[in-house]
Amino acid sequence: MTSNSPRPARHEPLPADPDLYPDLAAAGSLAAALALAAAEQGLDLGAVLSNDSDPLRTVGVTSTTPGREPCWIFIGSQSRWFNINGPCQGVQLLSGSTSDLGELARAAAGWRDGARLREIQDDAAFIEVSELTEAHExxxxxxxxxxxxxxxxxxxxxxxxxxxxxxxxxxxxxxxxxxxxxxxxxxxxxxxxxxxxxxxxxxxxxxxxxxxxxxxxxxxxxxxxxxxxxxxxxxxxxxxxxxxxxxxxxxxxxxxxxxxxxxx
Incomplete structure (x- = not known):
């Protein structure tokens, strides 16, 4: 049995706007640009994860600390910013937004290496640390x-x-x-x-x-x-x-x- 109904159009994720993200365009992807920014500072992010639903605009970084899930990073479309979120045991511990890719890499590396929130904030000032998130920690x-x-x-x-x-x-x-x-x-x-x-x-x-x-x-x-x-x-x-x-x-x-x- 056939159907005359049109198939839904497939929407491919758009790459980063090169005017907003020339560093991402030069590296070829957000994952590559993030890894490069980390390497330039002597940091190791391990194998950067890809989000299948938006691989060109979203990446994840795993943590070596038990309980910490991968932190996920996604980019803005209207203006340049990188947003990072890191959950741990059902609590959003890591959060913040920055336009600085190098600062973002330091935050992701701190999460991966098990640094405490205030330690991550010391290296990446855009990270938001509330009294309640510190208490959960x-x-x-x-x-x-x-x-x-x-x-x-x-x-x-x-x-x-x-x-x-x-x-x-x-x-x-x-x-x-x-x-x-x-x-x-x-x-x-x-x-x-x-x-x-x-x-x-x-x-x-x-x-x-x-x-x-x-x-x-x-x-x-x-x-x-x-x-x-x-x-x-x-x-x-x-x-x-x-x-x-x-x-x-x-x-x-x-x-x-x-x-x-x-x-x-």
Missing amino acids: LGPAEAVTVKWRLLLEGLHQDADRLDLARQTLALAEAASAEPKLRQLYPFTSHWSLHFTTCTGFPYSWDVPFIDPLSDGRYRVCGPSRGTVIGEGDTAAAAIAMVVGALPANCGPAVAGTANDQRQG
Whole structure:
């Protein structure tokens, strides 16, 4: 049986604009130009990876450090910039943008060699290092501690202007005072307060979560979104319901993702 429907056109990735990237054009590819920039500084990036979906504009550099995935680099089309992203155990640790290919090569080499984020930043100033990414680098316990503080600080700022933020703040304050929840990694989504047993994304969904309601009350659901455990008039009542429905041996949160937990 034949079809008269036209086949979808195949779009080949465009090479780098030689006006924006004369160094890439001269080297023949982003991978070759990056390797050359590294070699000129005495750095070894190993075998540079190619992205099959965009081989002319995207490359990756593997890391020798366990847990660190390859960092991926892609280029801008309207202006000259190189963006680098390096995930580790479900957390985006390495990030930043620069127009300097040599600086980019130093950042990629640092990631490959296992340098800490601040060490990479010392060699490549464009690398962004936040308090939370540094905490993740120190381990899950530090990440949980910093995440709780930043979550509460952010909710305090929003609570002056948003009713739902005030409700979620009351939840977070009550939860942070409960040791069984304080050891989990917290996050909010549409003002719902969630707790996960891992610090990397995708997060786990094995702990109940709490939705603030428009009438000032709270609904506790979980672990699936369609399962309602109950409703409470106060934040303390909602927190008590979560604690009562925690899975056995829950916490403290560990590094990695929900996928890692399933595989383990």
